[in-house]
Amino acid sequence: MRYLRKMISHYVDVTDMEWDEFTKKCTRITLKKGTVVHHAGDVFSEIWFIKSGLARSYFTDMNGRDFTWQLYFRTKSKYGLNHFMDDSVSHYENEGSLLHFEILEDAVFYVIGLDVLDSIICKEKKWEHLTRIWLHDTYFAATYKRVISLMSENVEEKYVRLLKEYPHIFDKIKSYHIASYLGIAPQTLSKLRKSESK
Numbered sequence: 001m002r003y004l005r006k007m008i009s010h011y012v013d014v015t016d017m018e019w020d021e022f023t024k025k026c027t028r029i030t031l032k033k034g035t036v037v038h039h040a041g042d043v044f045s046e047i048w049f050i051k052s053g054l055a056r057s058y059f060t061d062m063n064g065r066d067f068t069w070q071l072y073f074r075t076k077s078k079y080g081l082n083h084f085m086d087d088s089v090s091h092y093e094n095e096g097s098l099l100h101f102e103i104l105e106d107a108v109f110y111v112i113g114l115d116v117l118d119s120i121i122c123k124e125k126k127w128e129h130l131t132r133i134w135l136h137d138t139y140f141a142a143t144y145k146r147v148i149s150l151m152s153e154n155v156e157e158k159y160v161r162l163l164k165e166y167p168h169i170f171d172k173i174k175s176y177h178i179a180s181y182l183g184i185a186p187q188t189l190s191k192l193r194k195s196e197s198k
Contacts (some may be wrong), residue, residue, distance in 0.1 A: 001026070001110060003074070004049055007083075011133055022120065026110045036101040041096040044087035050074055055085060055109020056177060057099040065115050067181035069099055073172045077112040082166070084138070088114060104177065150183055158182045159192045 001023055010013055015161060031037065031053070038044050055072040066067045072085045090097035121127040129168065142165075149161055162169065162182060170193075179189040 001053075003051075004110070008130065012130050025045060025116050025120070026112045027181065029109050029111050030101045031107050032110070033103055033105050036100060037103065038087075038097065038099070038101040040098055040100050043094060043153075044090040044099075044101075045114050046086065047088070048072075048085035048109040048111050048119060050083055050085065051108040051110060054104040054107075054172060055102060056104055056181075057085065057101050057108055058180070059098050059100070066180070068101075068177055069185065071169075071173055071177065071181055075166070075168050075172060085109070086114070104174075110134045155182070155184050155188055158184070158194075159189070 005014060005019055026049075028051075029048075030074040037048075037055075045178075050072050052074060057069045057071060057072075058066045062068045070084050070085075071081065074083065085101060087097040087099055121131050145161075149158055153161065159182065163179070175189055175193075176186045182189065
């Protein structure tokens with residue numbers, strides 16, 4: 001949790017008392033590889049902060065093919081979106097999530113309910129300030145650029161964007177999950193990597 005506190009302290013000051021109060025409301029959860037922590041169709045009402053391991057969210061089409069929406073792992077990234085596993089749209093609209101959430105390697109998370117988090121945010125202006133910053137920088141900006149990328153960029157541009165946002169992603173993630181995340185065939189990703197290394 002020290003890493004999360006460091007991230008928060010970059011934007012607002014956090015006292016030891018405030019941090020103790022917050023951490024008491026979080027639950028540490030250890031999960032094994034292959035565990036599906038949430039199924040599409042169920043409401044997702046928590047936010048999961050990753051301490052270690054690897055996970056992904058994905059959706060399936062009508063033919064049963066799955067497509068990776070987001071990868072979750074602890075490493076430096078441009079936005080930090082990969083540190084937080086949640087589906088706040090499902091929670092706030094009280095609708096079943098469109099996503100499944102799967103553990104790809106043994107993982108540890110700190111979990112807090114979104115209702116509990118909302119009650120903390122409402123207590124003081126600085127938490128509202130932090131929330132506005134993170135909503136834009138971590139969620140809106142990253143999701144906006146990802147959707148535009150999927151809809152408009154060619155495979156080379158998608159690949160370059162990936163490396164810019166997650167420079168060490170190939171150290172953590174298997175190539176077929178990265179290909180799924182980019183919406184391209186694994187063979188295409190392999191060609192891109194070979195071309196880059198020349």
